[in-house]
Amino acid sequence: MAEKKRTRRANGETAVYFGKDGRWHARVPMGYKDNGEPYRRHITRPDEGALKAEVQRLEKQRDQGTAQQPGKLWTVEKWLWHWVENIAKDVVSENTYDGYEVAVRVHLVPGIGKHRVDRLEPEHLESLYRRMQKNGSKAATAHQAHRTARTAFGEAVRRGHAAKNAAALAKPPRVEEPEEEIEPYSVEEVQSLLIEVNKRRNSARWMLALALGLRQGRRWGCAGSMWTWTTST
Template sequence: MPRRRYPTIGKGDDGLWHAWVTVGTKGNGRPDQRHVKRRTVEEAEERIDELLEQKKSGTVVKAGRAVNLQQWLETYLDTVAPRRCDPSTVYDYRSKCRNWVFPIVGKVRIDQLRPDHLDKVYLGMQRAGKADSSILKMHRILTRALEIAYRRGLTPRNVAKLIDSPTAKKVEVTPLTEAEAIAVLNSAQTTRRRNAARWSVGLALGLRQGEALGLRWPYIDLEAQEIRVWWQLRRRVAEHGCQGKCGRKRAGNCPKKTLPMRSGESHLSGGLVLKEPKGTSKRTIPIPDELIEVLREHREVQKLERQYAGAAYVDHGLVFAHADGRPLDPGHDYDDWKDLLATAGVRDARVHDGRHTAATLLIAQGVALEVVQEILGHSDIRVTRGYSHVATAMARDATKRIGRTLFPKGGTP
């Protein structure tokens, strides 16, 4: 078989060096030739070698001028990511790219991207004091976007895979103690707080905030003592319906604003929607006897509120709602939690720490990890196992208290 000749390089009337490189065959059967045009012979040879290497490895980039990184990420976030990701997730991705990628390396052509370009993005985030978890998320966004670009022949490689992934320190779980959890529930009851049962459900069953606020009566069977966690309440951010032509920075002020929705979701009011939990979070869990009575009392109070509201009542079937049936805003729910902690004299904690509390209490009481995983809706047992060291400490403290009770100092066994 004759050895293929190196492409001929010649100087044109424009003073530049030209060459034609055959890198394959087009869909119509004709040769796919790429025109190389450079200022020096060395630059032309470098580009020819690059094309020949791409041909050898089967990673030839599509013909035409490559888009820059900003153009590709905008295309990815507009047309690719929405097919797999929640609209709120895409909004978060777009915000991160706009703040940290576009200003630094957004104008770099995607086929000329180098690992050090991404290093600049991560270093910029680090110097700005961003959390390690945010930097890691940025890396995952770029890795996925560049992988899609590579598969579509827009770039000869995924440079995000050529660098070490940023590391994020594991966040220590800080649940409430058993005494603190009891103090919170007692305070909610004694102060006759509206929707006090919301915190009983959250702490007893370890529901996420969105899952608790998205509970509906048709999915609760008090006779069978089961609760189906099939929905969660989420706030969505509005998008421009005018393609940005209105001139308003905030999409919420756009005259043609739209609310991004996915199949199967329900719009309640404002930007609040009901959506299915992701992954294995959709589950059916048993309700403790004591919590059954709490829910029965809460339902009776809600029936009275409905009678008082009359025609003004908006019936979404929500277990926890305003007096007129409107859904509870996650932000107001957060404020209520903070106020409840202060009233109970308990240290400050996040709403999500209530979920951590339920997990550690279950494990401390000897419930198998697999059962705790099922109750909490963890997709991976390793997440559940992360609570073990905290629960073990709580169990050890409990046994010490039992020991002091049964065998007081100086007493006889």
């Protein structure tokens, strides 16, 4: 089949034609390069229907702002180091930067650094978190790596380097809330407190709390009929 003559299209429209190689071709406008030149993605398929379906997919990504932009493709390793040293470092506190740097260097780069940013999936991160805990890291450490990844890949999405934030979709490990350790009063402290509260009209309220360890709400809930008061002579 002879090559179909290309029809002249307005700027910004997709050009579709049948080539001498027996395949259908399209050049889809996708935006502009860093130097301001128009960027058109060339695609080819063996039949016209498959080509049109791919054209529609690319045009939808372009219109939604989720298409891969021209330029170098970022690996996770390269992006994380670029982000932590050239983006985050200048806008966060020193302590926050230190936390990011450790998470990137010790956990994220060794664990998922070889993946491409635009092809990273939530399952890659969830697998990393499980490996971290299996190797002895605490859940809180895995959670810190998760927060770092979520922030870094969120910036990648905003800059058009990826269509989705895989870390925002991943499920981090649950961090157990540490129980608050309560240090009881010493005998001397209780004696001093009793001397002071005995000077008040509602001293019985505080004596009851000290004796039984009741919270304030429970102290107010004690009915007077529950107690029998005796006076020593």
